[in-house]
Amino acid sequence: xxxxxxxxxxxxxxxxxxxxxxxxxxxxxxxxxxxxxxxxxxxxxxxxxxxxxxxxxxxxxxxxxxxxxxxxxxxxxxxxxxxxxxxxxxxxxxxxxxxxxxxxxxxxxxxxxxxxxxxxxxxxxxxxxxxxxxxxxxxxxxxxxxxxxxxxxxxxxxxxxxxxxxxxxxxxxxxxxxxxxxxxxxxxxxxxxxxxxxxxxxxxxxxxxxxxxxxxxxxxxxxxxxxxxxxxxxx
Numbered sequence: 001x002x003x004x005x006x007x008x009x010x011x012x013x014x015x016x017x018x019x020x021x022x023x024x025x026x027x028x029x030x031x032x033x034x035x036x037x038x039x040x041x042x043x044x045x046x047x048x049x050x051x052x053x054x055x056x057x058x059x060x061x062x063x064x065x066x067x068x069x070x071x072x073x074x075x076x077x078x079x080x081x082x083x084x085x086x087x088x089x090x091x092x093x094x095x096x097x098x099x100x101x102x103x104x105x106x107x108x109x110x111x112x113x114x115x116x117x118x119x120x121x122x123x124x125x126x127x128x129x130x131x132x133x134x135x136x137x138x139x140x141x142x143x144x145x146x147x148x149x150x151x152x153x154x155x156x157x158x159x160x161x162x163x164x165x166x167x168x169x170x171x172x173x174x175x176x177x178x179x180x181x182x183x184x185x186x187x188x189x190x191x192x193x194x195x196x197x198x199x200x201x202x203x204x205x206x207x208x209x210x211x212x213x214x215x216x217x218x219x220x221x222x223x224x225x226x227x228x229x230x231x232x233x234x235x
Contacts, residue, residue, distance in 0.1 A: 023080055023121070026114045027052035027104040034058075040095035040103055041082070047091045049105040051082040056101020061094045073132060074098065083129060086112075148187055148195040150227045153204070153220045155185060162212075168219075171212040 031054050034040055040051065040058060051058075058075045072093070075081050081095065085108045097103075115121050160173035176184075182192035199205040199215075204223060206214040 023052060024054075024078065026111065027054070027080075027106055029104055029106065031055075031102040031104045034097040034101045034103060036097055036099050036101075038097045040097065041091045042094050043090070043092055045091045047082070047085045047088050049082060049085055049107045050080050050111045051095070052080050052104045052106075053077050054102040054104055056103075057098040058101055058103065059096050059098050061096065062092070063094070069094075073135060080128075083132075148185065148191055149198045150224065151185055152181070152192065152195045153199060153223050153227075155181075156205070156213075156215050157217065157220055157224075161215075161217075168216055169206070169214050170217050171214050173212075175212055 027050075032040075034056070041047075053075050055077060057077075058081065059071050060073050060075070060081060061069050061071045063069050073081075082105075084092065115125065156172075159176075161170040162173055163170055178192050178196065179189050181196075182189040185192060187195075196205065196207075199220075200207070202219075202223065204216050204219045
């Protein structure tokens, strides 16, 4: 091996181009400046293009019927968003600038043509979108579990109880398995178990093997007042 070959072998392998840098060649048009708190799009707007964050920070969110806003993802510089343009004719979510930002939009058909000509983008694009799907699933599961916690708290207060020696605590009149409670609420047993664990963490429920479940009635009532998005009448 010659010295020149040896020198080459000791050199680090060239890095693959960063996805953001590659996408910036697609989003090379004039940007749109959005002030902090400004909407880039909202539900009902026409969905016909991809967006690129050239500067700033953007969040994608939705609003629940209760009025609570849930953020799915935050996009920093060099990330793209708005990929639902490939499957929906109108927007279903909110895109909002978290700080003064600049975004560039390109039509979906132009983006597809460009990606076909740049096959090196397929893997990073698919990887990014797959990660977003996984992240959205985790977020929705968290939201679902939170709702089940409220429903479980409400249901526990409706079940027959026996007063205990401690005036703040009552015991369920019979032993319910997690499978039975899950069937009562119409959820999976695993979901019910996570919800019960959360009530235990909050100090509202106590349960030991072989003993009836004990619950802090006043504490559960206060929890329901604080989390009033789900009423007992809906359980």
